[in-house]
Amino acid sequence: MAQKTVNYVNQLRALMKNPKYVKESIQAYIIPSGDAHHSEYLAECDMRRAFISGFTGSAGTAIVTESAALMWTDGRYYLQATEEMGEGWTLMKEGLPVTPSQGKYLSDNFSEGSRVGVDPNVLSYEEWKIIQNDMKGSGVNLVPIATNLVDLIWEGKPASPSNVVVPLAIKYTGKSCKHKVEEVRSKMAEKGSTLLLVTALDEIAWLLNLRGSDIDYNPVFFSYVLVTQTQVHLFIDESKVTLAVRNHFNEEDLPVNIHAYNKIHSFITEQIPEQTGKVWISSDGSYSLNSMVPEKIRISKITPIALLKAIKNTVETQGMINCHIRDGVALCRYFAWLEKELQKGNAVTEISGADKLEQFRKDLDDFVGLSFPTITSSGPNGAIIHYHCTPKTDRPITTKELYLCDSGAQFNMLQNIYTKATKLPLFPIARLLKDVIGTIIAAAAYLILAEEGNCLDTLARKFLWDIGLDYLHGTGHGIGSYLNVHEGPMGISWRTYPNDPGLQEGMFLSNEPGYYEDGKFGIRLENIFYIVPATVPFNFKNRGFLTFRTVTLVPIQTKMLVTSLLTEKEVDYLNSYHRECREVVGTKLKELGHQEAWEWLYRETEPIG
Structure with missing residues (x-):
């Protein structure tokens, strides 16, 4: 190479x-x-x-x-x-x-x-x-x-994928595509826009209640959409549009004009002179398309779809919650299996471990696939934050090194992400303790409605900063509902997001502080939470306060903690979290007859302190 x-x-x-x-x-x-x-x-x-x-x-x-x-x-x-x-x-x-x-x-x-x-x-x-x-x-x-x-x-450059598109039923989406388009048109009217050009693939998939497979791990398809106050135009390779898709549009009462994917530039050229209002196109769209729209009539902001998609409706929210329970079953089965294999002295590698975890997920209803390649990293490989295992780099998972597993799955109703560093024997690691504390504090935070995520980033880093340490990635990102694993426009990071609308009720985000030592190990604790109204004694200037509710229900490995260093608040948080893991995921494991995984879960959630 x-x-x-x-x-x-x-x-x-x-x-x-x-x-x-x-x-x-x-x-x-x-x-x-x-x-x-x-x-x-x-x-x-x-x-x-x-x-x-x-x-x-x-x-x-x-x-x-x-x-x-x-x-x-x-x-x-x-x-x-x-x-x-x-x-x-x-x-x-x-x-x-x-x-x-x-x-x-x-x-x-x-x-x-x-x-x-x-x-x-x-x-x-x-x-x-x-x-x-x-x-x-x-x-x-x-x-x-x-x-x-x-x-x-580029000799032998791969061809552009031409996989078919499939409809996503309203029992998973919670809203018809007609309803969504009407919401978008209302937002357009507020800004004086008569034409919206949508270029982001996840926004198109969400708007039309369609999913594809043109990009691995991302259920999207190559296309553009133009929305006016009276019409919807979809630009796509027509071989992807099956009879099921056309019937879907009819059933959801949304007429859609279908054009060839490569006709987008010429169509825009024809449409612009006809506009009586503004043309809305995200500044994240290509320079090529943005520059076609005269600046005086161009709205260069994130599309209204971006925020509508980020705030999950009640059906999407329940789907997210249900799926994390379901996936918690697969993860508990995996870690129970892994512990047993290592105790028996059987060889497990990063790749074979990831394959086994995927196998457990395939046993679950509505499983579609992974949401990104599983980051399964042993020892020094854990220090590579987005490590991708190959046969050349594959290492054994042992009881002598930290093992980091960062994985996610796509289900018809949502996707999930889970990251934990684990080790079977006791490991004296104050840094992990600080990391857990940072995670706990961030997860328990209260915030003002529409406060930007970078305001919270410090809470997750504070205890690492106190001892002169840090991590080189953001603390949290949005999560799509059976869409992309990283979803904007919000996030929790030291960076500011130029289009950040602030954190709002109904958003789902990750919470994933970590610590890494090059050539030695990596630690990352990642749970998914969603934002709900907070009950607080006061409501300053009627601004509204929010808090986070965790949906990931897999144990935090307390045997890696020096529990004497934890405060009473932190002990209470961990015990409460583990009690919920038992009550929710433990009950599901019992129902499904996964006795060994249930026993593992109960051992890992024993109260501390």
Whole structure:
């Protein structure tokens, strides 16, 4: 791979000067992670950054210049990028004070008149603006290159997937697609918008109550949607639209005009002159599509769908709760099995463990698949935050090292995520204790309605900060309802989210502080919670207060805790949480006849203190 990436970079540099593809030579070329829909996870045909560099993480931006090849990525992927990148690549550790932004690097290293190229179809309008603003005053120009240069050197590039789309019944969605479109039109009218262009794949799937499989682990399909006050237009490969989909639209009383996927640009060109109001398109949409809409009539904000989707209705909420109970059964069965196998001296590896966990999940009703590749990491592999196990890196799971399992599943009614670090014998680890405390405090927090998530991030980090430690990832992210594992527009992180609407009742988020020591171990405790109204003595200025309710019901391994260091509040929290695990998941295990898993659960939830 190392030599291949060197060859690819050299071929790319030649194309940067080829007048057949660039009217005037460019001195640098940006290769973002995303596709035409700003997706976090990609179909194989869109993995251009991975192809050119060897780095397969879900976040990162490559820049190739005439003399350098650089990769910007965040703390989740520092170790992985270092291990995977080919020869000649330099890691730019995003998020550290010493690391310049992409635009700052370009403005500092190129002279006035230099040209930086990028495919405008795979760079969002928001990202374009950020890079352009960072280069402001330098005379370095960001220019669109219509032909993707990586595609020109990618021999054997996978074809775009053409999997069929399936309807999702209203018993899972809680609202018909007609109802959802009416809600969206109401939001459009409030902003004076007569046309909404939807580019995010999960927003389209949610709006139309459809699901697909064009991207692994993400039940979405390649498409665009245009909504006006009277019509809905769906742009999609028509081979994906089955009779069941057409019947679905009829049953939910929503007429939908279907067009070829590649007709979106020409259709927008025709539609814009006809608009009497504003055209709404998210700034997360591509620069190519955003730039087609004159700025004076463009609303460049997150779409109304983003927030409607993030706030789960009662059916979605109950589905989330039910599914976590169901998945808790699979996880308890897995950890009971794992403990027994290791006690018997049987070999279990990261890969065989992940396979066994998936097998337990397949036994569950409505299981569709995993929501991301299971992060199953033993010992030093746990320090790679988003570690992906391969036959080359596979390690045994033993009782002598920490084992971190971060996994999630898709069910027809929702998805779930679960992360725990586990070890069978007692392990003296004050850092884990602090991490648990941070998790507990964050989970028990009260917040003001619409308070932004970054205001809570400090609560989860406080006890690590107190001893001079930290972790290089966000504390929490939104969760989709049988959609993407990472869902905006809200989150809990040291970063601010430009479109954060604030935390609101009905949102589901993860709570996942951690601690990692390179080459040694990783710890992450991740539960999912949803936001509910809080009962508090006062209500300052009638602003409304909220709190979190945890839906993940799998034990926190108390044998790893030095319980004498816990406060009374923390002991009470753990005992209460474990009592609920027994009452809810334990009852389900009994009903299903999983005696060994039930016994394991009861051992792991014995009261402490």
